[in-house]
Amino acid sequence: MSSEIAKYVSECFIKPKYEVQEAKQPYYLAPMDLGMLFAHYIQQGLLFAKPSNLGDEQFSIHKLLQSLKDSLSLTLVHFYPLAGQLTSLMDEAGQKCLVYVDCNKGPGARFIHATLDMTISDILLPTDVPEVVQSFFDHEGAVNYDGHYMSLLTIKVTELLDGVFIGCSMNHALGDGTSYWHFWNVWSEIHRAKAGESVPVSRMPIHNRWFPDGYGPAIYLPLIQPDDFISLQEKPDQLRVRIFHFSSDSIAKLKAKANEEHNHNNTSSEISSFQALSALYWRSIIRALNLAHDQVTNCRLTTNNRHRLNPPLPQEYFGNCIGALKTTTTVGELLEHNLGWAASLLHQSVTNYGDKVVRDFIHRWLHSPAVFKLDVLTDCYSVMMGSSPRFDMYGNEFGLGKAVAVRRGYANKFVGKVTSYPGVEGGGSVDLEICLPPHSMEALESDEDFMNVVSLPLKG
Structure with missing residues (x-):
């Protein structure tokens, strides 16, 4: 086919x-x-x-x-x-x-x-x-x-x-x-x-x-x-693209686990569901890529800057108002520590990301305007999250009833790219589309820590 x-x-x-x-x-x-x-x-x-x-x-x-x-x-x-x-x-x-x-x-x-x-x-x-x-x-x-x-x-x-x-x-x-x-x-x-x-x-x-x-x-x-x-117009090397489903119950348990491990560090701040899920796929994908322990790895989360500006921009602002929130460590540190530790790193990056960071980045760009290049923003040792499960996708109807699935084309796909969607059943469920080389995808599918959190998709 x-x-x-x-x-x-x-x-x-x-x-x-x-x-x-x-x-x-x-x-x-x-x-x-x-x-x-x-x-x-x-x-x-x-x-x-x-x-x-x-x-x-x-x-x-x-x-x-x-x-x-x-x-x-x-x-x-x-x-x-x-x-x-x-x-x-x-x-x-x-x-x-x-x-x-x-x-x-x-x-x-x-x-x-x-x-x-x-x-x-x-x-x-x-x-x-x-x-x-x-x-x-x-x-x-x-x-x-x-x-x-x-x-x-x-x-x-x-x-x-x-x-x-x-x-x-x-x-x-x-x-x-x-x-x-x-x-x-x-x-x-x-x-x-x-x-x-x-x-x-x-x-x-x-x-x-x-x-x-x-x-x-x-x-x-x-x-x-x-x-x-x-x-940039050439298709990427061979990639497997698979969607993994996470039910709301599965994500709730993952969040509880991340917070339990996180709170062992005597902190009162709470890990969000999204941070817990991001920590899971970051650790799992990096483990599947089988990288050297001293290799630097990043988790980049595409984030909406509208509400982070002061004063904020309305959500109806039409244009690009996003950033790539980057969290960095080494492969060894990431895999030797637990889920809560990785989630804590992501949580700290989110906490530190605000109006000043956004404006400083834009002012640096304005002093030296340039078109970003994909190979500068990505590498094969990291992961990058795009889209959001908060977007209202399944609320769109055109006389055909509710959609049964969301899918996307090959655009902006590369090793370690993760795209998030709301699950079709709603309620906080999430679908992740993950792009990996075939051997790495096989390793991810054999990763018990990851697959034990994955849920069976709701059948339409």
């Missing part, structure tokens, strides 16, 4: 339903947006079971596609930058460039219809995420800089024999995971309203760009050449 791919049927481009006055002005990118030009697009999507009937009507893929297009056009009125394209403007000396969004450039957001002669079980039952899932998304191999000539947003709807996958690929330079799922939530809200005209939105996106005092709105970067990004 690895040779199967979703078959292209048709495509069109979607523009905002109404003219947006703000779209006539350049949409400048903030510092944390510009730093993301190196990365791949965000590729995540929802798998739905195909309903046998809808009241007195039979399910129609054509009616679904039309309703998705109509609601997307209304949604783009509020998320109008996603219908534009990136544009670069050189300075007079030809040494720097300004990258911004021209909201009226290009044909709009891309909308693709595809089919696949496979079932939901073919997607969900294999131990590893099947490679065919990669074909559920647009922008394969693209990096955000490619938004100069590619759509900044693509919706790809793939009809399975008994299901529908709605895949969304969004340029990461325009928004982070918080913004990405905010777009989904608003799109779902508008779709459920089934209105042909403008629909009131409960949480409007905020497009006022955030810059530290004295900076912006136009920030010039050192001259960028398209060839600088070619190596």
Whole structure:
């Protein structure tokens, strides 16, 4: 089945339903947006079971596609930058460039219809995420800089024999995971309203760009050449990608264990569920990689900076406002100590991460603007967590009922990458997608400390 791919049927481009006055002005990118030009697009999507009937009507893929297009056009009125394209403007000396969004450039957001002669079980039952899932998304191999000539947003709807996958690929330079799922939530809200005209939105996106005092709105970067990004478009070496499920009960027990071991150090602070889970997979993955004990290892947690700024930014701020919270030790120290010790390190990093750390990082970047490179932020001796189980993924409905699973494309995958989702049953359950070389994944699957915490997934 690895040779199967979703078959292209048709495509069109979607523009905002109404003219947006703000779209006539350049949409400048903030510092944390510009730093993301190196990365791949965000590729995540929802798998739905195909309903046998809808009241007195039979399910129609054509009616679904039309309703998705109509609601997307209304949604783009509020998320109008996603219908534009990136544009670069050189300075007079030809040494720097300004990258911004021209909201009226290009044909709009891309909308693709595809089919696949496979079932939901073919997607969900294999131990590893099947490679065919990669074909559920647009922008394969693209990096955000490619938004100069590619759509900044693509919706790809793939009809399975008994299901529908709605895949969304969004340029990461325009928004982070918080913004990405905010777009989904608003799109779902508008779709459920089934209105042909403008629909009131409960949480409007905020497009006022955030810059530290004295900076912006136009920030010039050192001259960028398209060839600088070619190596980033290559697929990673062979990786196994598997999703591990953790029930709310399993996580509660893990948290209790971490706190019991943590409190032996006579501290009154409490380890969170997320810190306990992160400590578990950090220790387990590093053990599976079989590294030298004196090797330095990091656990990087992608974190939302909005509420850490003072004054805080609203969660509706549309853009990138994230950081990579880094905790460092050696392989020997990590594995010779227990879960509580590792969780304590992560807890301390979280405690120390606040407004000053965020602003200091941004000010350093502004004094020497640069596009981050993936090989600087990652290595094969560490782990990096992306996404969040706090995002409202399963609350998105499009007339198909609740989704049965979340899946993502190959974008931004590398050794030690961990992506977190809420479990389909909710209640604090979590799914972790882990990427490892085959021999390391086999070692992880044989790790009793790790697998004893893993739960059987809820069957849809």
